[in-house]
Amino acid sequence: MPHLRSVTPRSPSAKFVSAEAEAQTKAKAKPVDLSGYTRVKQELVDPPFAPKHDQVAKGGPKIVEVELVTEERLITVDEDTGASIWALTYNGSVPGPLIIVHEGDYVELTLRNPENSIMEHNIDFHASTGALGGGGLTHVYPGEEAVLRWKATKPGVFTYHCAPGGAMIPYHVTHGMNGAVMVLPRDGLKDRDGNPLRYDSIAYIGEQDFYLPQDENGDYKTYEAAGDDYADSIDAMRTLVPTHSVFNGSVGALTGDHALRAKVGETVLMIHNQANRDSRPHLIGGHGEYVWEAGSFSDAPQTGLESWFIRGGSAGAALYTFQQPGVYAYVNHNLIEAALLGATAHFVVDGEWDNELMEQVVAPRATSV
Numbered sequence: 001m002p003h004l005r006s007v008t009p010r011s012p013s014a015k016f017v018s019a020e021a022e023a024q025t026k027a028k029a030k031p032v033d034l035s036g037y038t039r040v041k042q043e044l045v046d047p048p049f050a051p052k053h054d055q056v057a058k059g060g061p062k063i064v065e066v067e068l069v070t071e072e073r074l075i076t077v078d079e080d081t082g083a084s085i086w087a088l089t090y091n092g093s094v095p096g097p098l099i100i101v102h103e104g105d106y107v108e109l110t111l112r113n114p115e116n117s118i119m120e121h122n123i124d125f126h127a128s129t130g131a132l133g134g135g136g137l138t139h140v141y142p143g144e145e146a147v148l149r150w151k152a153t154k155p156g157v158f159t160y161h162c163a164p165g166g167a168m169i170p171y172h173v174t175h176g177m178n179g180a181v182m183v184l185p186r187d188g189l190k191d192r193d194g195n196p197l198r199y200d201s202i203a204y205i206g207e208q209d210f211y212l213p214q215d216e217n218g219d220y221k222t223y224e225a226a227g228d229d230y231a232d233s234i235d236a237m238r239t240l241v242p243t244h245s246v247f248n249g250s251v252g253a254l255t256g257d258h259a260l261r262a263k264v265g266e267t268v269l270m271i272h273n274q275a276n277r278d279s280r281p282h283l284i285g286g287h288g289e290y291v292w293e294a295g296s297f298s299d300a301p302q303t304g305l306e307s308w309f310i311r312g313g314s315a316g317a318a319l320y321t322f323q324q325p326g327v328y329a330y331v332n333h334n335l336i337e338a339a340l341l342g343a344t345a346h347f348v349v350d351g352e353w354d355n356e357l358m359e360q361v362v363a364p365r366a367t368s369v
Contacts, residue, residue, distance in 0.1 A: 041065045044097035050202035053100040057186040061104040069112045070121040072226035078251040086226040087176040094249035095206025096179025101152050102186050108149040115143040118226045127158035127181045135163045152183040155297035157315040161275045178275035180315045192300035199269040207274040209242040246342035254345035264351025273315040282307040282333035288318040307333045325351040
């Protein structure tokens with residue numbers, strides 16, 4: 001199959017990306033003084049986990065080296081129906097890995113597109129400044145790589161995604177090519193009064209809307225290679241009605257044997273990324289004790305929320321300390337999406353039950369009335 005770069009017309013948006021890259025490369029900017037910065041390599045891990053990091057920065061600002069390799073891979077979205085998609089990914093996962101740095105650090109990304117890829121790819125960091133978030137400087141065809149360095153000037157959690165131009169932008173994003181960056185304040189997270197907030201673990205949840213083409217019988221279509229579904233997917237995407245809205249790539253990816261784990265007394269930072277549609281996270285049985293709904297750590301967190309709002313094209317964070325054992329469902333509280341489209345995760349929490357917080361006074365029995 002020929003590469004889509006040779007069969008898909010370049011859109012005005014794609015030409016804009018090229019023009020932006022050309023403008024940047026011709027600019028006569030002064031070289032950056034990187035003296036005083038130490039280099040560290042961040043080993044990225046698969047979601048829902050987070051890379052090793054310090055909650056409070058140690059030493060001065062750093063140049064944090066990360067590597068993302070684009071991978072076009074066939075994944076099963078729902079085992080019960082056999083629904084599948086040729087996912088477009090960073091490092092093979094949906095969402096792409098979580099990157100964590102501190103305010104004032106540099107992110108130095110190597111973006112590599114293997115020779116066996118079908119499509120061109122790039123990356124737009126919502127946390128960065130200029131050049132279409134890096135999208136204008138990271139446009140790589142199969143067999144190419146690019147290195148981008150950008151300064152983390154704004155603390156918070158932010159989306160990143162592929163944005164090659166035109167209709168290819170939503171096509172890539174709704175095929176899984178997105179992830180999140182967390183830029184921590186150098187002195188860590190704090191409440192509105194300046195008191196430190198700490199967490200024991202991170203649960204990194206990427207909500208993904210898929211628009212899988214179906215045949216006249218309602219069965220999901222299958223394709224031989226990445227990109228073969230392009231025309232059908234564009235038609236499905238125009239409906240604005242997803243066939244699936246899942247956490248971390250597939251129905252049940254964070255339930256059952258893959259459920260998130262915690263203990264009573266442990267504090268979890270839940271990072272929620274949605275690169276395309278609005279979402280309304282809710283922890284059934286718990287709360288958003290501290291919530292950075294819009295993702296900005298420069299703003300004081302909201303407190304005591306029952307549900308919170310994640311705008312399409314952004315990430316947010318919520319902090320909660322578990323107080324009771326059991327299974328907690330973390331859902332998109334558009335319950336149609338949670339129950340019918342797949343937007344559900346589970347926390348399995350171990351520990352001792354506290355009757356002061358909740359007690360079954362009478363078990364279900366036949367009514368006497």
